[in-house]
Amino acid sequence: MSWTLYRHYKGNHYLRLGVGAHSEDLSPHVVYRCLYDNPEARTWVRPQGMFEETLEDGRPRFTPVARVRLVQPEDHATVLAFGYDAWGEGKTLAEFIAGYDQSRNHLRGTRYLLETLEGVPVAGLNTLRFRQGLMGLASVATDPAHRDQGHSALLVRAVMELHRFLHGDVRFLLFSEVPPSVYERHGFRVLPAEHQRFLPSVAMATGEAPLSAAEAEALKAYF
Ligand SMILES: CC(C)(COP(=O)(O)OP(=O)(O)OC[C@H]1O[C@@H](n2cnc3c(N)ncnc32)[C@H](O)[C@@H]1OP(=O)(O)O)[C@@H](O)C(=O)NCCC(=O)NCCS
Known part of the structure; x- marks a missing residue:
């Protein structure tokens, strides 16, 4: 078991916890966790396609940087x-x-x-x-x-x-x-x-x- 760490294009780091299916249409959503103090929420959900997409300027939205494991x-x-x-x-x-x-x-x-x-x-x-x-x-x-x-x-x-x-x-x-x-x-x-x-x-x-x-x-x- 390992968890991949990502850097968001704005600079913050996140831990990808896994992928879940949306209850209404079964579309895959990435569940991920902030590695900084975000008062709004620490655990976030985003459509997998969006998590893995490339922005208009050619940069990935999230770039994998390392993995954590036991x-x-x-x-x-x-x-x-x-x-x-x-x-x-x-x-x-x-x-x-x-x-x-x-x-x-x-x-x-x-x-x-x-x-x-x-x-x-x-x-x-x-x-x-x-x-x-x-x-x-x-x-x-x-x-x-x-x-x-x-x-x-x-x-x-x-x-x-x-x-x-x-x-x-x-x-x-x-x-x-x-x-x-x-x-x-x-x-x-x-x-x-x-x-x-x-x-x-x-x-x-x-x-x-x-x-x-x-x-x-x-x-x-x-x-
Ligand atoms: C201490 C140690 C774990 C830091 O590891 P590292 O991967 O180089 O640390 P990071 O690059 O993540 O640094 C995190 C921050 O801590 C600071 N830092 C790390 N070690 C430091 C030290 N000895 N003195 C002062 N600041 C230190 C870094 O400057 C950095 O701050 P910044 O982001 O403002 O630049 C590493 O030097 C080490 O393995 N030392 C031997 C074991 C040890 O002493 N462990 C400490 C247990 S509490």
């Missing part, structure tokens, strides 16, 4: 290696990858990757299912050869919107090892000092409400 066992070594330069701690690459077999988050998590349209994995992340409506993001990493091209930003947002579409309102937690502003653009806020137990990794969450006791417990059990 990491499969055969992808693990490739995706885990993306974070080796940051988290390798003097281990060899083989030791670093093998070490994930003892990592609680690795074993309980579900990883996603972003791949090029040619099928080359370029970025990965882990999702942690803490409880209904509460999900953690972890181990966001991009292949060093493909950094600074917007891949991790696209992957983070696509995975968040996919889970919001599938599960309704989801609160996300993460620990940022890059300036928090990188995640603030996806709706994360830096949590108050009482939740900052693993600095310099900065605890962040989506949503305005203070963390509930159960959410704070999930954050403590993050690592």
